[in-house]
Amino acid sequence: MKRYILQRFLQLIPVLIGITFLSFAMMRIAGSDAITELYGGKGAVAQEIIDQKRAELGLDRPFVEQYFSWLGGMLTGDMGTSYVSGRDVFKTFVSKLPATLLLTALSILATVLISIPLGVLAAVRHDRFTDYLLRFLSFIGNSLPNFFVALLLMQVLSIRLGWLPVISSGTGFKSAVMPTLTLAIAMSAKYMRQVRATVLEELNKDYVTGAQARGVRGRVILWRSVLKASMLTIITLLALSIGSLLGGTAIIESIFMWDGVGKLAVDAITMRDYPLIQAYVVWMAIIYVLVNLVTDLLYHALDPRIRLGVSR
């Protein structure tokens, strides 16, 4: 197990280098634009000023050198300054991160609370009315774009019923309800299907028949064996869906004016504030990779087959 953890950490290095290099290259390819953007709409700017600015931003040095100096900066928390506000990118980013993490955590919590019980219920009531109803609802949820859900919720909950504020003020409970709900609806719809499929697959395994033959009640088989065995897959699937959640937060944060990194990124993208976009992409990727790593390790810690080192 210790060797496995070490191995996984070592595997992480090329992935992280790849991710950072990819983000860096992407931004640099558009980098010449950044200068034009910076001075765009300000009339003709002398070539000297442009060159000077390029030198200042380090854009005149060789590509790989630029990458390593940027990577070095990243590791020490120096991610440059925003083209637009002139503020330190890392500090700005870190100050907005808690709001996003809060929203993400709330949405995951809501998703888990909604979809695991419903997914299990649908699997247990396989091909009966409850199953059909839940599948139908999940189908609808799967076909709703999250920004549409956001606007629908706004229209109904705030404008029509007046229960909640239209845009969030700060990160209080009332402001968090709609963004959380929006993200949880889309995620639950997808996740419920996966939970159902996982539990169904588990229910069709031989050990269920075995337990039935020993006269164990269906309820007991479900709670003690099937759910325990399904949890491994269910946790992994949850971690995998965090990737789409991270992307989803960007749109939802900017719709509900939730002051997190997602909104920061959307604003930065609109303004072409490259250092900020870069920071966002790299950090989101790192968070995603780390979440996957933790899940993978958790999976290994929970499964006795792997924990005891029996390969099968």
Added chain:
Amino acid sequence: MSEVTVRKQKIKKDTVRIRLILFGSLALLLLLCSIFSDYLTPYDPYLQDLGNAKAPPSAAHLFGTDRYGRDMLSRVIVGSRTSIYSTLLLVGIVTALGTAVGVFCGWHGKWIDTVLMRISDMFLAFPGLVFAMAVAGVLGGGLQNAIIALAAISWPKYARIARSQTLAQKETPWLKAALLSGSGTWKILFKHVLPNIIGPILVTSMLDIGTMMMELAGLSFLGLGAKPPTAEWGSMMSDTRSLLTTRPWVTLAPGFAIFVSVMIFNLLGDTIRDYADPKSRRR
């Protein structure tokens, strides 16, 4: 001796054929609607009528009118062309690109396979939409760039499927026979490999149409896709967001259009998967 007991068994009917016909025709209807959208609109979707601006839904204007008095129903119908075309184009590009890379990797093997697969790992390690937003942002928005951005994050999945299928094909006796008989590489790839691996790939792309449509609309909603005045559902919604408080129909009508289209494509995708893989029907 007593009579032998008889018990009646309920047999579940297999509805996959009926569903295939039903959802297939709905999808076809949607496609026809987008192809002939110009002839189906009750009004000119770009014609402004300021005297009749922001009118609520009525018999004359089923979805009401927007702030310039343009008929929303006509705009939604015309929007179907941009939204559906660009989605299908995107799915087509991703499928073709991913399949090409995957077949090449699987067939060629060696270092090129390793390199390309490491690159696809890298893409899979990214949270997809985050990356797409950044790419679209860097490229400067526009429908074309949004398609490029989404294609950039979506190909690895297809490459992996195509690669593993190609590897499996390489091991089959008929392919070994074809190789021994000295058929050319291209002939083998197109006559023997591709027809045998295309099934699972096409099923995957059918299942992805709905998601891609939502992602494309999402980028447009953020201003990173189609730009006004082009009628596209996502951008129409962000364009009219300020009217949500007072004239919700203007903002929500394109949303319902996205919802219905995505739903139809999802239903069709699921049905095709069930049809292609009878085992999944039990799920």
Added chain:
Amino acid sequence: MDELLRYDHVDISYNGVQVVKDLSFVVSPGEILGIVGESGSGKSTLIKAAMGLLGSSGLVTRGDIWYKGKNLPDLSPAELRRLNGPELAMIFQYAGSSFCPIRTVGAQLYESMTEHEAISREQFRACAGSLLEKLGFEDPGRILASYPFELSGGMQQRIGIAAAMLLNPGVLFADEPTSALDVSVQKQVVEEMLLVRRTFGTAIVLVTHNIGVIGAMADKVLVMRNGETVEYGETGQVLNRPREAYTRLLMSAVPRLRR
């Protein structure tokens, strides 16, 4: 002659497709009945029907399965569950996979027992320990603490038998119990089942395609083909003087296992 289990003109269908046709036989207490046939002849379905393990798509569409005065196909799932364990038990072809892979064997045996009688963990340990010792296991404590995948194939099969015997059932159904094993291990499992009958007087319904195993164990034989009875009678009679061509064919196809 007293009877324990009687199949009376049984038809079984899966999704409207008939897999067992008009099958009848009787099993007395302590008797071993061997059911032999090719794979797909419906023999496994036959014994699953008695224990209500056909799943949602399978059904006994005609006929009765009588056990101690109860008609099994007409019992409610709850009533049938109460019989599974103390009255009817089963050994599977892959007994290892009849246990949940992420729980220990002991935990699952304890669970099976508590589903039928109030028993403390200590009582269970003593009871399971003495059963395993009677069945010739060397280190019961270690086996109960193991996960199924930690045991060898033969050991999994033997623990499957022990699990089935936990509540001393009247009938033991064995579904190809030796088919997944090496010949040397097959012999151990056959011995184990014979020991079970000697020790507990349990009737065994043994389903297999291996005529050798039948010859080594069964008192009576039923030969099946495509869901129908080909031949039914005393083992010595059927195997030494088969009346049907199909039985002769089956016998010539399989090597014999000597005791």
